[in-house]
Amino acid sequence: MARCIVIGAGLAGLVAADALARDGVEVEVLEARDRVGGRVWSARMDGGGLVERAGEFITAGYEATEALADRLGLALDGMGIRYPDRALRPDPGIDRAAALAAAHAVERAAAAEPDAPALELLDREVPDPAIRELLASRAQSSSSYPVEGLTGGHIADIAHLLDDVETRRVRGGNQGLAAGLAVGLGDAVRLGTPVRGVRRTAGRVEVEADDGRHVADACVVAVPLPILGRIDFDPGLPEAHRAAIAAIPFGRAAKLALPLTAAVAPDAVMSVPERFWAYVTPCDEVGGSVVGSWAAAEPVLARLAAREGPDRWIRAVGELWPELPLDPGARPRLTRWIDAEWTGGSYSVIGAMPDGRDRHPVGDAIDGIAFAGEHTAPAPWTATIEGAIRSGERAAADARALLGAV
Ligand SMILES: Cc1cc2nc3c(=O)[nH]c(=O)nc-3n(C[C@H](O)[C@H](O)[C@H](O)COP(=O)(O)OP(=O)(O)OC[C@H]3O[C@@H](n4cnc5c(N)ncnc54)[C@H](O)[C@@H]3O)c2cc1C
Incomplete structure (x- = not known):
């Protein structure tokens, strides 16, 4: 076998x-x-409220996610909010149709000049400063990378940040997707087993883990991009892979969850100048009201002092959304995807693929090894739950081909 x-x-x-x-x-x-789950990690607050500590919003076009949830018998619940729809504070009075038209103009310019700085394209294509600031803020927040470092390729589908599809998440938590798969795999899943090295020799793959050596005919490496660079491959990865690992930026983000003393209607509020946002969504059958907040990219995380703890960020949420009945006595939950040991940040910042390819060559299989992970997903699905699932399906096909050659 x-x-x-x-x-x-x-x-x-x-x-x-x-x-x-x-x-x-x-x-x-x-x-x-x-x-299990990596960057899908669901938890409960003390009052029972469901919190997604990483991947949360299941939006338009998540077909592989829907199919997987269906196969595992998991329901997807509407969150009562649309990922792109946020009340802006202070309200610059932006007309939605005008913002959408501007986003489409930016997309056309970005397609023509994928290497141009994103800010240059925004400056040129968006005369209204409030819309320009909104688009810059959204591009930075969703990529979790400073907008100054983004290019046309990174904002080539910026209009999707203004679409109007209701956001969903898995009933009971998105981590249920991972847990459901792990149940089916049973004892084959070994937790607490970091891998340090992968050696390819005479048609076999030897994987060096903390509990010893594991041998197989092939392997699938499904770790986050920064971790890929830390595994000792022997022989080393091809130059193209190493160059890609060094060149692809990786974002930074954090999430804060705060219990509320009373239920609040679902809504989302964004500070355009501060470039962070907060949202309330109905909790599941367990109950418990929670406000979630998202902050991404280094300058925003620094302003909210996310590295130091939740205090300044809690004050900022209170100032942004003073009507919220925050519970001062309740334990907040701050999750930092800044230097997380087994992730190295939040997610890859890839954008347009090189040479018009469907996916980045960093995911190309080599002798004995297939690669999976959001950074290897087909465009435009990098950095998403959907992309991780699609990449796993593709990597299984790559591994089958490698095993067929054994
Ligand atoms: C804060 C945050 C918010 C997000 N929000 C959304 C969202 O709203 N919607 C959306 O679609 N996507 C979102 N994403 C992105 C989405 O969560 C990820 O793209 C996806 O979960 C990545 O899955 P993966 O399997 O590629 O990587 P991971 O989930 O990171 O899995 C990699 C696994 O490898 C393990 N590992 C690492 N190193 C080693 C090693 N040396 N040996 C053994 N194991 C190792 C890790 O522990 C981890 O379990 C978000 C991500 C973050 C961080």
């Missing part, structure tokens, strides 16, 4: 492992953390 090791039990790795196992391949999944 062919044997494949999958490194990383995030959605990408688990989807790949599940697909291979269903094909009759013997799989073993090695995961550094003591939980």
